[in-house]
Amino acid sequence: MDDFLMRGLAQTTLYPLNLQVSHARGSYIHLEDGSKILDFISGVGVSAFGHHHPEIIGALHEQIDKHLHVMVYGEAQQHSQDLAAKRLLSFLPDNLNAVYFVNSGAEAIDGALKLARRITGRKNFMAMEGGYHGNTFGALSISSNQSRRAPFEPLLEGVQFIPFNSERDLSAIDESFAAVIAETVQGDAGVRIPQASWMKKLQERCHEVGALLILDEIQCGMGRTGKPFAFDHYDIIPDILCLGKALGGGMPLGAFVSSKSRMRSLAHEPDLGHITTFGGHPVPCASSAAALNIMKHLDWDNIERRGDRLEQVIGQNNAVIEVRRIGFFIAVEMESAEAVHFCVEHARKNGLLIFYFLSTPQAFRIAPPLNLNDIELDHGLTLLNEAFDAWRRAQLSQQ
Ligand SMILES: Cc1ncc(COP(=O)(O)O)c(C=O)c1O
Incomplete structure (x- = not known):
């Protein structure tokens, strides 16, 4: 890995995400290797209106x-x-x-x-x-x-x-x-x-x-x-x-x-x-x-409708213990920090960015751009469910 921190930038963590960003548009961050990642955290709350609006x-x-x-x-x-x-x-x-x-x-x-x-x-x-x-x-x-x-x-x-x-x-x-x-x-x-x-x-x-x-x-x-x-x-x-x-x-x-x-x-x-x-x-x-x-000019009804859909679909997965949501501000609680880490990594490798909380290790955050569309929403939900299911399978294979 080309460790960007070795080139002189101060570190905040020993385990950075290390995304190599090329550009960002709408709900996606495009990486130097030509892949893109669906941003379900809006730069931790910053890019609420999508990238490069x-x-x-x-x-x-x-x-x-x-x-x-x-x-x-x-x-x-x-x-x-x-x-x-x-x-x-x-x-x-x-x-x-x-x-x-x-x-x-x-x-x-x-x-x-x-x-x-x-x-x-x-x-x-x-x-x-x-x-x-x-x-x-x-x-x-x-x-x-x-x-x-x-x-x-x-x-x-x-x-x-x-x-x-x-x-x-x-x-x-x-x-x-x-x-x-x-x-x-x-x-x-x-x-x-x-x-x-x-x-x-x-x-x-x-x-x-x-x-x-x-x-x-x-x-x-x-x-x-x-x-x-x-x-x-x-x-x-x-x-x-x-x-x-x-x-x-x-x-x-x-x-x-x-x-x-x-x-x-x-x-x-x-x-x-x-x-x-x-x-x-x-x-x-x-x-x-x-x-x-x-x-x-945001469509508040749409935000609520899409937020509700996220809550319902995620809440139905049996890898999830609890979903807390208001609007497009969501915490997904799992059984352990290990489960959270597994899902965050699995999602990232497959093109979805979800992220940790600093002080709540057994949950992860979802805070997508407020103008996320239905296609992006469904894509994100598919990748989330794949991550949850992979975690469940990994657990079963250890028993
Ligand atoms: C609720 C809250 N207050 C304050 C801050 C600090 O903001 P900043 O990182 O811009 O200093 C944050 C950052 O995450 C936050 O979430």
């Missing part, structure tokens, strides 16, 4: 011909930033009317944590067991996986965790907390979908004690759950919303969104209280504006 590529070309970076964030008026913000806000309720663009999901989280401390003057954060928010020190501090945290401690002070989706534990949120942070639907925990009643009580408790509610929709936002934003499924509105991944339409972009009055507090005491050189870069903002326009 003509509207996104057109917007990028147009922006590149006008200008790249001209000035650090917040100092210059730039059309693509304004357009991306305007289109994003058109999906959001009135109290979410100011967007702070950054470069990644974890940066959006860090910005949101700073904003919450700045507004409330309080120190503590309540986070959720099973939550994953990224890998900067701030984002890691509120992520719960202990084995991922331990080597990098000490992390941010004042962080506590309660079980996700447990009403009984909400009483632990008190006046000492600047904010409570939760993924609206937990991704890395294996697509954990909370009860509407818990969400409502969570918001009520935050209001009672004056803590801000930060919802992380970096993975579950931008149409992934079958509505524009996951909190649209619940009768609540966060105080701060964090976005990333699909927001940039395939380019690096994150954002935290709050009210104008709250956001203004970052601009004084100290002046320039949160700044970034590249945040809101005009090129990712141009592709984001295009992606948001595509989201506006």
Whole structure:
């Protein structure tokens, strides 16, 4: 194997997928050897509108011909930033009317944590067991996986965790907390979908004690759950919303969104209280504006119909223990991490990309492009069933 990591790139794992990418179109990634692989994970949530979408590529070309970076964030008026913000806000309720663009999901989280401390003057954060928010020190501090945290401690002070989706534990949120942070639907925990009643009580408790509610929709936002934003499924509105991944339409972009009055507090005491050189870069903002326009015209009924079909067909295979799904956000639970590894590898070798969770080894993720068509869906299901059946046969042959 031509080990690309030996050529000077830093490693994140000893076992990379090592796909040798030539180009990507729609739901397929084309490889250097002439084969193609059906992308059932959308680049882990990024390519939600398919690869190389003509509207996104057109917007990028147009922006590149006008200008790249001209000035650090917040100092210059730039059309693509304004357009991306305007289109994003058109999906959001009135109290979410100011967007702070950054470069990644974890940066959006860090910005949101700073904003919450700045507004409330309080120190503590309540986070959720099973939550994953990224890998900067701030984002890691509120992520719960202990084995991922331990080597990098000490992390941010004042962080506590309660079980996700447990009403009984909400009483632990008190006046000492600047904010409570939760993924609206937990991704890395294996697509954990909370009860509407818990969400409502969570918001009520935050209001009672004056803590801000930060919802992380970096993975579950931008149409992934079958509505524009996951909190649209619940009768609540966060105080701060964090976005990333699909927001940039395939380019690096994150954002935290709050009210104008709250956001203004970052601009004084100290002046320039949160700044970034590249945040809101005009090129990712141009592709984001295009992606948001595509989201506006998504066929939500079709996403639900296809998501339901995935759920039903996968759930019928006896190699599968449980399917958890909301929209096109799916976790497939199997009997062991070994079974998951077998199926991910089998599928990949046969032309289907499914992938692991970081913290949930006995499940794998499916999050296809939201505009996947029926032919691609059926092709993916065939390859998935072949992988499950091969696993079953391998088990039987060992008995
Ligand atoms: C829910 C959630 N929050 C935050 C992040 C961090 O985003 P990024 O990798 O862009 O820093 C991720 C990334 O997977 C995520 O899934």
